[in-house]
Amino acid sequence: MTMLSAARTGAIGLLLLGSLTACDDGTPVAAPDIRPVRVMTVEGRAAGEVISLTGTIQAETDVNLAFRIDGRMVERSVNVGDRVTAGQVVARLNRDNEESGLRSARATLQAANARVVETRNNYSRQRQLLASGFTTRVRYDEATQQLQAATSAADSARAQVQIAENRLGYTDLVADSNGTVTARGAEPGEVVQPGRMILVIAQEGGRDAVFGVPASVKDRAPENPVIDVSLTTDPAIRAVGRVREVAPRADAVTGTFQVRVGLAEPPPGLRLGSTVTGRLRIGGGEGFEIPASALTRIQGNPAVWIVDAAAQTVSLRPVEVARFDPAGIVVSSGLMAGDIVVTAGVQALRPGQKVRLLGAAS
Structure with a gap:
């Protein structure tokens, strides 16, 4: 190995050693991303809408x-709002x-009664004569028939x-009962027919609160619900009640x-005609509201x-979502109960991500 090669080999070794030393110098590795989220704790069932x-x-x-008969109405002693008694x-x-008709009927009855007296006397004579043999059976039968006819005529006159x-x-x-007049249908001087509302x-003895209920509410309402009713102008005046009657057909105008x-025991402030x-609470207890x-x-x-x-x-x-309410959704x-649900920042999360709770609400 030449001296130049040995120098190059030594330089490379020093570089590698420097790199290993740099990797072990205690520099911290970047921590995983922890995202702040707002949460709520699920407690209790949904209260309903x-x-x-x-x-x-x-x-x-x-x-x-x-009135049961026709005639000209000459007097009406009460008006709308008046209280009447039985x-x-x-x-x-x-x-x-009607007075003339009654006098005529009484005169007819008087004549019929007189005819009964006459035929009864004749019948008594014919019966005695028949028993003595001084009259015939035919005359006796005629007297009997006349008495029966007169009696029937008197009964008819009495009925008239x-x-x-x-x-x-x-x-x-x-x-026919105590109450308050709420409407009138005829004025004095008018000729009215039988059955016309006066x-x-x-x-x-009883008060109803009457409502126009949409079909969507009617179909969702629970069976025999308790309705809280209060005076619109003064909510402190209130009563509770139950549904007594539901119309089988929708109103043609309002639907x-x-x-x-x-x-039940309405206070005096709930007067007739009051708004x-x-x-009504519907849908309660079917899930959790978030x-x-x-x-x-x-x-x-x-x-x-x-x-x-x-x-x-x-x-x-x-x-699974049961319904959407104005305040949120019902699951x-x-x-x-006890689950911690993220309520804000849901779009930036991924499964298994670390989070930091900003607040918990129930």
């Missing part, structure tokens, strides 16, 4: 008062024709008197279904990032 609807207070039972006369028809008395009584329109009485909610707000920002996708399916509290790493977990499966 609260639906608010506006309605009015109505009587549980409305009664239409109408047995109170609220309107009257002209009585002249009863009818005439009833018709005279029908000229007075009488309230007054509408809201009976005492909503009329739902009547029977109120109220009804609140913010919409926590949702991502894995192979086209919804998923969320779950934090391993011990290792401080994240992993993707598929979930029906894939989560358990």
